[in-house]
Amino acid sequence: xxxxxxxxxxxxxxxxxxxxxxxxxAQVLSPDEGASPRTRLQDWHPRLVPPSALELCRARGMWSxxxxxxxxxxxxxxxxxxxxxxxxxxxxxxxxxxxxxxxEHDRELELYLRNSELEVALSxxxxxxxAVLKTEKLASIGQLAAGVAxxxxxxxxxx
Numbered sequence: 625x626x627x628x629x630x631x632x633x634x635x636x637x638x639x640x641x642x643x644x645x646x647x648x649x650a651q652v653l654s655p656d657e658g659a660s661p662r663t664r665l666q667d668w669h670p671r672l673v674p675p676s677a678l679e680l681c682r683a684r685g686m687w688s689x690x691x692x693x694x695x696x697x698x699x700x701x702x703x704x705x706x707x708x709x710x711x712x713x714x715x716x717x718x719x720x721x722x723x724x725x726x727x728e729h730d731r732e733l734e735l736y737l738r739n740s741e742l743e744v745a746l747s748x749x750x751x752x753x754x755a756v757l758k759t760e761k762l763a764s765i766g767q768l769a770a771g772v773a774x775x776x777x778x779x780x781x782x783x
Contacts, residue, residue: 629722702729
């Protein structure tokens, strides 16, 4: 089970509070920073918060979305980021909730790829089935034509 990662920021994205799980995630996302304090969200990862997210959060009161973060040190991670406006107007602080959904995202991608493969196989199977039906129809017409030709070639048999 994943741990909840919580962050509280000011309107200029300065980190006011982050729980231990969030600090560990920050260390994982950018270990090159060493022990230096990560005072702004951009210090955690430049794309942790999409540019329009805070603006939409101010307008709607919340924003939620998946964010793919690459790192030169680790495999890419996918986070579910939820941002809530904690006040009523302009210079309000924000609360961020982060959940690592990399495994779920990878599973979903694998299912998508397998589904695509199955759709291709189904298409090929349908084409083969249509070809077999066409062949069977042609064979039946051939047998019927052969029977008619046989009856015409032997008029005594027809009488």
